Amino acid sequence: MKLQFLLVVALVALLVADVSAAEKVRKHKKGRKHRLSTTTTEQPAEAVVAAQAEQDVMTILAEDEKEEEKEASEQKAEEDVKMNEIVPHDPCQEKYCGAGKVCQVSASGEPECVCIPSCPIEVDPRRKVCSNHNETWGSDCEIYQMRCMCDHGSEMCKGEKYKHVHIEYYGVCREMRECSEEDMSDFPRRMRDWLFNVMRDLADRDELSPYFLKLEREAETNLTRRWTNAAIWKWCDLDGHPADRSVSRHELFPIRAPLMALEHCIAPFLNKCDADDDHLITLKEWGKCLELDEEDIEEKCDEVRGEEE
Numbered sequence: 486m487k488l489q490f491l492l493v494v495a496l497v498a499l500l501v502a503d504v505s506a507a508e509k510v511r512k513h514k515k516g517r518k519h520r521l522s523t524t525t526t527e528q529p530a531e532a533v534v535a536a537q538a539e540q541d542v543m544t545i546l547a548e549d550e551k552e553e554e555k556e557a558s559e560q561k562a563e564e565d566v567k568m569n570e571i572v573p574h575d576p577c578q579e580k581y582c583g584a585g586k587v588c589q590v591s592a593s594g595e596p597e598c599v600c601i602p603s604c605p606i607e608v609d610p611r612r613k614v615c616s617n618h619n620e621t622w623g624s625d626c627e628i629y630q631m632r633c634m635c636d637h638g639s640e641m642c643k644g645e646k647y648k649h650v651h652i653e654y655y656g657v658c659r660e661m662r663e664c665s666e667e668d669m670s671d672f673p674r675r676m677r678d679w680l681f682n683v684m685r686d687l688a689d690r691d692e693l694s695p696y697f698l699k700l701e702r703e704a705e706t707n708l709t710r711r712w713t714n715a716a717i718w719k720w721c722d723l724d725g726h727p728a729d730r731s732v733s734r735h736e737l738f739p740i741r742a743p744l745m746a747l748e749h750c751i752a753p754f755l756n757k758c759d760a761d762d763d764h765l766i767t768l769k770e771w772g773k774c775l776e777l778d779e780e781d782i783e784e785k786c787d788e789v790r791g792e793e794e
Contacts, residue, residue, distance in 0.1 A: 585629025600633035615658035654745035664750035681715035
């Protein structure tokens with residue numbers, strides 16, 4: 486807007502200059518005497534035009550400033566209103582729903598977990614997953630959704646066995662090398678070493694909680710606690726939602742999936758840990774699988790849970 490005003494001033498100045506130049510040519514032709522008398526009468530007119538143009542510009546600039554002040558005031562008022570608005574509380578904000586479920590508000594205003602209505606269509610083949618039934622699914626979401634539907638008795642459930650369907654590993658299903666008895670007999674030791682190495686790596690990256698970091702430091706200085714503390718850390722880490730002192734097949738996914746391509750014995754090993762085949766691995770079963778002292782691992786895990794609470 487101000488740029489337009491400056492252009493107006495420039496145009497007015499040019500017009501005044503043109504009038505003055507034309508008048509001087511005319512005066513030169515009529516002679517010196519006549520030119521002097523004419524100049525005394527025309528100069529005041531030019532001054533009036535220039536003064537009036539300047540006054541008009543100043544008036545417009547003043548009006549523009551008032552308009553800008555008005556807009557700024559209105560904008561500030563809108564911001565004040567937004568800041569004073571009360572944001573409604575979302576009942577689902579603090580509601581935890583497991584995989585394959587979403588939170589929705591019921592008719593009574595209470596948050597509740599329901600099966601996710603639809604899963605995104607994945608086009609990347611790397612998003613495919615292989616289930617414990619050796620079936621390839623389009624995504625992990627589809628497996629979680631199916632298990633939720635079967636748990637809730639939905640007619641969309643494909644069968645009773647899918648109540649406990651879980652992911653074995655990412656990618657399409659493939660034929661896995663059979664785990665021999667010799668490999669299985671040595672697997673608990675390899676598993677304990679792997680758990681400790683992962684725990685130490687997380688400690689070096691400062692990604693362990695203070696409680697688990699304390700266990701890692703103890704394992705570094707006391708070799709008799711090396712494997713036990715690593716097993717306790719992973720156990721408490723897996724038993725998260727809910728913390729019910731048992732780990733489901735689904736909760737074992739962070740261990741099973743990344744090792745399937747490297748350790749062909751991981752699946753039969755974890756299946757063996759579930760001695761009573763109830764799809765839950767208790768702390769006692771976990772320690773027995775890893776060939777650890779049951780009393781040590783039980784007592785220490787209680788200490789960790791007590792400190793976290």
